[in-house]
Amino acid sequence: MSQEKHMESRIKYLFFPKSVAVIGASRSPGKIGHEILRNIVEYGFKGRVYPVNPRADKILELKCYKSILEVPDEVDLAVISIPAKFVPAVLEECGKKGVKAAAIISSGFKEVGNVELEERIVEIARKYGIRFIGPNIFGVYSAPSKLNATFGPTEVLAGKIAFITQSGALGIALMGWTIFAGIGLSAVVSLGNKADVDEADLLKYFVNDEHTKVVLIYMEGLNNGRRFMEAAMHCSLKKPIIVIKAGRSERGARAVASHTGSLAGSDVFYDVAFKQCGVLRALNVEEAFDWARAFTELPEPKGDNVVIITNGGGIGVMATDACSDYGLNLMELPRDLIEEFKKCMPPFGSPKNPVDLTGQAAYDEYSRALKVAFSDDRIHSIILLFCQTAVVDPPKLSEVISDIVREYKHCKPIVACYIGGEECQKAMRILEQNGIPAYPTPERAVSSLAAIYRWAKWKKKMLKKLKGK
């Protein structure tokens, strides 16, 4: 293995360590060195855990070591949460111990002007072949190994979205939000100062990580645009990348400079670069996670023809407008399909696209229309809309819809939007549990389906280009 490959291969120890040392583990609840250890233990990490603290014998029932050198076992990952000035010496010990990867939580480096101190830890890490994230981070989470080495929330839901964040506070807050919103994550990486591991390294890793279906990045600035683009291009051909690039505006770029010290750079440059390498740019976190949820569940569409099925004309019109805004192709239904859809609705329904089953529609009407849409090969994607009415129990409708989507083996992308009260919110969760992304507005459903189309089209074009070479 080349040195480069060797260094790349060590990234995986951030996510799949057999053993973790928490250097700076603390007995005091509320302290970061305590919270991280507790999260690792409580979340149920599958490997071995070694707290390191020269002034403690036991923390959280675990034997504590004075130094990492005393740990009577190999250590794959070191989580370091000690004052900045002690980090070089500790990292030196990690190197001697043969540690493969580290998460340097400590702050007090480049972000406060201590450039030299940061350079020293990079040197030490290079010398020993340690790959590290940070410094100035909240940690790392990995769903498949049940590792929550962060001082963020404990109850993170396992899923298929890898979330990389340059902002710490926002990252932790969003971890909490994903729990509330029922969104699952395969990994969370806090990047902080990016002294060693950066977005490009992680893309190279996640492209081959079987637990990750989509990568979502909150980014303020890149140190090496070319490296990122190469990694992103490579990754995008296999898995979608969604980026929220903050500091778009002139004033925002100044705010970035005083936040992470990154150069936000020309926004036009980022825009062009992202488009070139297939990166999907989201304008805010809501949009980013909306898209990510769609990517984790839905197959690629086999063609451009989209059909809207609704029980409300108004919501159908709004979805139609959104399709136009986002460049989706609402199919002009051929006569035979119009006849088929006509059979699913009362006489005053509209069998054109949007297919309006009317407010009288219940389970049977939705079932039949969905079956038409799934079974006909000329229809490639489905937008399913529902306005709460007295004739339908929304959770039951979700069960009915889920059964049909399962019957047709999730063979076409389908996104849903329910508008209504509490019961509709529950019902949307049921859809999501059954692999059907659901959204509170038609626009957000359409935007998510459109993201899938955008990625699929980029990929097709790019593969053609690569073949041509």
Added chain:
Amino acid sequence: MSQEKHMESRIKYLFFPKSVAVIGASRSPGKIGHEILRNIVEYGFKGRVYPVNPRADKILELKCYKSILEVPDEVDLAVISIPAKFVPAVLEECGKKGVKAAAIISSGFKEVGNVELEERIVEIARKYGIRFIGPNIFGVYSAPSKLNATFGPTEVLAGKIAFITQSGALGIALMGWTIFAGIGLSAVVSLGNKADVDEADLLKYFVNDEHTKVVLIYMEGLNNGRRFMEAAMHCSLKKPIIVIKAGRSERGARAVASHTGSLAGSDVFYDVAFKQCGVLRALNVEEAFDWARAFTELPEPKGDNVVIITNGGGIGVMATDACSDYGLNLMELPRDLIEEFKKCMPPFGSPKNPVDLTGQAAYDEYSRALKVAFSDDRIHSIILLFCQTAVVDPPKLSEVISDIVREYKHCKPIVACYIGGEECQKAMRILEQNGIPAYPTPERAVSSLAAIYRWAKWKKKMLKKLKGK
């Protein structure tokens, strides 16, 4: 009083009837004529209620009448839910009875091609001076008189937003959603075919309705653009109007035609017309209600200077970008204010705008920064951001913030965004209960504040123009 004024004055009986007759009241739960009566009774209407049904003696414990003519009392409002063909005769009876306003729920008129039948009921209503909404509607709701004459949800929350909708299914579904989202309404009007009462009539009414602070309209098309513009211009000078105009796209306009039969018309025309008369155009329902919530709570800003207060750099950058997108002026803080804000944060915080209190900030830091922002006259509006951290209990933060806003008598517009888990959602509700609109993303908070600025600026310009005449 002129005939026109007289007809206008009758609109109020839709919202403040002393007595209501439900013609077509039914004993069978699930039937529209039953559900409307039940909603009127259960929601606690303050006036008298008379069910009318020739084949029943009592419905829901209320004495039932064979015809409205038999009701031994004046009837202000008739809610009519009977087959279309019987509506003319019944309306004739209403006229004889001296009914002042009607809600014609029944469908089967112009929307299915029965133009003549619709024209007949218009004639009858004109003859007797009855003003009516519909036909083809779900009813009318009025918070102050506790009248829920709809077959929508019962538990509607009283508030200050008047909601007018051309789409029935969407309207009912959104009523349900407002309950879930904790949004209060002063009135809901289903417009349906708009054979008599239309948006212009309602704007003329709501402009003087003390219970309404903002009017929100879901619109597919206008029959009389000039009338609407006149009424909107007049209303906008006093109260903001938010419109979701569906059928923006060519395809959407076609969907509108097969839904309500309205001519969606040139979207550019609507856009120009709206701008001219101060109407704020929202692109979707989420945005519309976001803005409406801000308008119901916040005062008008006294100037352009906006300050962002945050505990997270990333969320601050996103809000900064959004301010730029929405044309808000992030104040360049003068030296003395920078010094003031510096006192509210640790040394590594950023006292520039966005004012970044850092992730260590708790109640005290937020309090002090908020006090600076409220007490200095050079600052006109506040965007308050919070990323959930371990050092703050979000509901408690909301209490602290609410106390300060109250102390300063809500004298400046303030919008908030919390990002985090369940506790943050609860905490945002607390803010809202205290008159501080809160949003799940910084962009939505900024967009709502920007709507207030847009309206205030239009008004200022228009008043100047009117004075000049």
